[in-house]
Amino acid sequence: MLTQLKHYLSLLGLIVLVLLVGVLTSSVHDSQFDQSVVEFLIRMVVVIGIYLFVGNSGITSFGHIGFMAIGAYASAWQTCCPSLKPMTMPGLPDFLLRNSVPFVPSVVMSGLLAAAVALVVGMFMMRLSGIAASTATFAFLIIVNVVYSNWREVTGGTSSIVGIPIEVDVWTAVVWVVIALIGAHAFENSRYGLSLRASRDDEVAAKAAGVNVVAQRLVAFVGSAFIVGIGGALYSHFLGVLTTDTFYLDLTFITLAMLVIGGVGSLAGATVGVLTISILIDILRRLEAGVSVGGTMVSLPSGLEEILLGVAMLLILVYRPKGLFGGRTTLT
């Protein structure tokens, strides 16, 4: 009973934190800060989605950014540039070419498409465990990337899709983050989440106890793809522009790093991870742009920003190998 309460309090704490971020950003009237915060919030949605699967099943998935790509492009197909669409994406089916879908339904539909793909591929992949499973998800990421980069008629291939309506501001993002938090929390405290975590810790014992590990994993996989797909849709409506090479190794690495650095065992850990790395990235970006220190402009030579980011992440890992949130599972 007490642990239940702790979990709810922890969720509440995270929601309050996110709302505070929204309030803070609104009061600071800085459009650049706004942009950074929205980016951070969208990353939160994606990492929460990844956590839902990785944290509960124990399988490191390299493939989730593939779902982000699916969601992003799906939303672009629905809402983008009605005048340009027939030219840039002629391969799309007629009903998409001729119609536009409003923002919110398009986001949900994009999530559903990602979830549907997850269902189909997951039926096979979730039979695997450990490294084999992780490798399969890696293969999935690469397959999505190759297909989307080459399917010019539908995705614009390696050139960008432009003209996606920009619909995501800070409060929109906050709402979706809260929805994702509640969804992930609901799952991990449901019987699906609990029995999945049992199988994470001891697969053989769980199977012996009658747990259908493959089915549990599939539920988590589909749910996580849904959330990550939504993250992708939000991203495309934030940036207004899409290219396939965004959704590949670098983003996979950064999102996984955020998860591991924050602490792969908990929702709070995932949140802390995204927050920490996002703050780091923002600080480094500003340093590179130039910061005035006592009257003089100090700036990092370009290219150093990423190196310092990598170094910072390594340092955190060395000093907190279990992640910033360590083995703890709740904020309280």
Add this chain to the structure above:
Amino acid sequence: MLLSIDNIVVHYGRLAAVRGISLEVQPGEIVCIVGPNGAGKSTTLLTVGGALSPSSGTIRFEGRTIAGAEPEEIARLGLAIVPEGRHIFATLTVNENLRIGAGMRRDRHQFAQDFERVLSYFPRLAERLRFPAGRLSGGEQQMLAIGRALLTKPRLIAIDEPSLGLAPLVVDQVYEILAELRRRENLTMLIVEQSTRRAVQCADRIYVLRSGRIELAGSSSELTGGQLLERAYFGFTGA
């Protein structure tokens, strides 16, 4: 005093498997640690060998502090561990298994002599030098593990459950060899044993472990006959 363990506490995560154990081993002795499953016997041995680090307390070998030292350093000081389950290198041959410890010895000629001597203790191993060690029987694997440890030229050898998974006849053989080793090599031994009968037969002194603590300690002559040993083992206190 060859080995002294002073009030060590060993944790697995947040669980304390060993909660303040002190024991000592004098040169030339055979000391046995007995106790039920989960008492912390293997944990103690692994900590002595350097595979685990105590959260508090000290371990001294020949006067040197070894608690928290690297396993390869402890091996070089003359302390050999034969852990529970033998842990022989299944994909290496018997010959290769035996020669692993040679890396830390400088005395090639002496090693060759020791090698022959170990094979004389374990003739079955001599017959199977080229076999992959994974194909040996349980008893042969146990002999291999002991022989391999012997070749590191230890002054103290710590063996965890030499009888585990072996048929009684085979266990007899193993203990015969241990007794012979003690006679011929003047080897000091620390043996973890589940069977109190075996312990009493072979040991000079016995420690009884229960739930991470020492319940009882004494020479085997003191502890046999009465019911002290069984009582301590099973945790009966008082009358």
Add this chain to the structure above:
Amino acid sequence: MLEALQYATDAVSLGSLYALSALGIGLLFGVLRLINFAHGDFISVGAYGLIVPSANAMAVMYFGALPWPAVIAVIVAVVAFLALLSEAIVFRPLRGASPATMMIGSFALSFIVQNSLLLVYGSRPKAVDLWANLSRPIAVGGVRFQQLQLVTIGVTAVLLAALVLFLRRTRFGLEMRAAAEDFCMARMLGVRANRVIAMAFALSGGLAAVVSLLYVAQSGILSVQMGVPLMLFAFISTVIGGMGSLLGAVLGGFIVGILNVVLQVMLPGELRSFRDAFLFLMVIFILLLRPSGLVPVAAMKERI
């Protein structure tokens, strides 16, 4: 018939490259249970080591201009040094951490190395002319082969034989094999962990260097991300072949190389650009059939 022979050579030559790359990853995994995602960047560093450091589009050969034995020696030394440095600075502090942490650590290292290359050499790919004479064809028994392909296959065979000899006949090799099977027990028998691990990294780096030279001679281009596809294929190869088994890594490498060429040949024109998608689809199938890989290693299996 002639075409088939040419394709077969393509396949074996590509497979050799992947096998060597997979060995580099497999060695570290066997001893440390570490998947080194920075391995591809070790390969890139080896290639960039050939030229004068500058961001110019025209690359000027530096070490690459030396006679070929010296080039090999220098680049092997450079990459082996980088590997040992990585071990000391990145992986040793992370020893004992969870596999996920070590993996992110290697990702971070990869990130740092790539961006460092970017900083020094610029983002534009550079054309490099290494051992161009090897690109000329050579006639063997009436069939024309590309010299470089034969060299690749030959070098791989020699390296594999050397590695096997090293593992089976030397003290170091014995210790590495014991450590790969049961590191803790090996240490309790006096095997020095740091020495074995350093050896594994040095070997891995050396293998990466050889791959980088063969690859650059073949492609003639340097780019900051050039090692990434090789690392991906190497990783996939080790998993298909059986993680923890060096034979498996080699086998996996050849299978991936052969599949690659087979798909290239058999796919109809419009689908050719999707070749990698098909390849990785087949990888998923292979995993479904043999999740532990083709050469299962007993030490890696779960003990109930």
